Amino acid sequence: MARTLREVARGDLVRVTTGVGPQALLRGAAAGRFPFPRSEDSRLIPWYCPRERAVLTAGTVHLGRTLERRLKSKGWATSADEAFDEVVGHCADRPDTWITGDMRVTYAELHRRGLAHSIEVWSPDGRLIGGTFGVQTGGLFSAESLFHTEDHASKVALVDLADRVRSGGGVGIDCQYITPHTKALGTQVVDRATFLQLLGRARGLPARLPTERLPAARLLDVARGEPPAR
Numbered sequence: 001m002a003r004t005l006r007e008v009a010r011g012d013l014v015r016v017t018t019g020v021g022p023q024a025l026l027r028g029a030a031a032g033r034f035p036f037p038r039s040e041d042s043r044l045i046p047w048y049c050p051r052e053r054a055v056l057t058a059g060t061v062h063l064g065r066t067l068e069r070r071l072k073s074k075g076w077a078t079s080a081d082e083a084f085d086e087v088v089g090h091c092a093d094r095p096d097t098w099i100t101g102d103m104r105v106t107y108a109e110l111h112r113r114g115l116a117h118s119i120e121v122w123s124p125d126g127r128l129i130g131g132t133f134g135v136q137t138g139g140l141f142s143a144e145s146l147f148h149t150e151d152h153a154s155k156v157a158l159v160d161l162a163d164r165v166r167s168g169g170g171v172g173i174d175c176q177y178i179t180p181h182t183k184a185l186g187t188q189v190v191d192r193a194t195f196l197q198l199l200g201r202a203r204g205l206p207a208r209l210p211t212e213r214l215p216a217a218r219l220l221d222v223a224r225g226e227p228p229a230r
Contacts, residue, residue, distance in 0.1 A: 012048045020045050020102060022109045029137045032192075032199050034144070034176065037100045050177060053195035054187045057172035058162040061222050062186035067159075068220060070152045075124040076216040078160040080209055084111045087118040087131035091145035099145065107144075110135060117141075117209050119161045121153045121216065132157040139170035139205030140198065158185055159219050170207035171198065 017024065020035045028034060033047045063071070070076075088107055092099035099107075110116035121130035130153025132146035141161060148154035162173055175182045178189050190198070 012050045013046050014049045015047045017045050017047065018043065020106055022106055022113070025106055025110065025135065026115065026137075029135045029142050030199075030203060032196050034142065035098075035103070037098050037103060040100050042100070049192060051192050052178070052189050053192060054175040054178040054182055054189055055172050055195065055198070056158065056162055056175050056182065056185060056187040058166040058222055060186040060188055061159055061162055062184070063159070063220070063222075064184060067152050067155055071156065071217050071220050074216070076129070076153070076156060077122045077124075077213055078156065078216050078219075079120045079122065079213040080164060080211040081111070081117055082211075082213070083120050083128055083131070084108070084116070084118040084133065086128055087120060087133050087147070088145075090128070090131065090147040090149075091133065093147075107133065107135075119157045119164070121148075121156050121160070122213075123150070129153045130157050132161060134173075136170075136207070136209060137199065138203040139165070139207040140172060140174055140202035141165050141170060141209070142174040142176075155181070155185060156216050156219065158182070159222060160214075160216065163219060163222050164210050165207070168208045168210050169205060170209075171202045171205070174199075 014033055028047055033049045035045050035047050037045050088104055107116050116135050118133040119131055120128055123129050129150040130148040132143050134141055134143040146154040146157055175187050178187055
């Protein structure tokens with residue numbers, strides 16, 4: 001998820017292609033690979049499969065005190081697939097983005113097919129203040145990037161996604177590389193072989209991401225191991 005030159009390790013490179021289209025991205029996700037274009041002008045696209053993989057599940061979610069206070073007091077709401085293009089646009093709006101124009105076209109096509117999804121976090125006055133997006137492979141969701149315009153809104157998006165994946169019959173979220181941001185939420189690191197076994201089990205699951213708009217405060221129950229009130 002934190003796909004920057006600093007986080008991506010050279011030894012995790014597994015292949016190079018001359019482009020990325022919807023089918024290539026789906027095949028890559030099914031094999032545990034993800035692309036990392038270096039610039040809009042990149043002719044060769046490197047693909048990575050980390051030796052150590054970060055995975056988040058609803059069962060491992062940890063909410064810090066600050067995040068708990070935000071969930072209790074802010075009146076935020078969450079949704080899925082209400083503003084896919086806006087979420088991707090916010091995630092791409094940074095100087096060192098890997099989300100090139102071609103990648104945005106590819107993700108938009110997968111979203112049109114129902115294979116890529118977004119999570120949105122909304123303020124009480126209807127502003128989009130955080131989110132994440134990615135590709136679903138059976139019961140495993142590959143979260144590609146995230147953003148926030150208010151503190152902790154991107155964390156809320158990830159916790160919300162973990163809950164929606166679980167309630168929709170899935171097993172968890174592939175966060176790719178561990179970061180302080182994801183580690184604070186309870187993300188676990190597994191080796192490549194373990195991750196690929198998890199992916200293999202998840203590929204055949206008939207999981208479906210729930211899309212209704214829900215109060216973010218319900219996520220306080222996720223870290224307690226309780227089914228959130230809906």
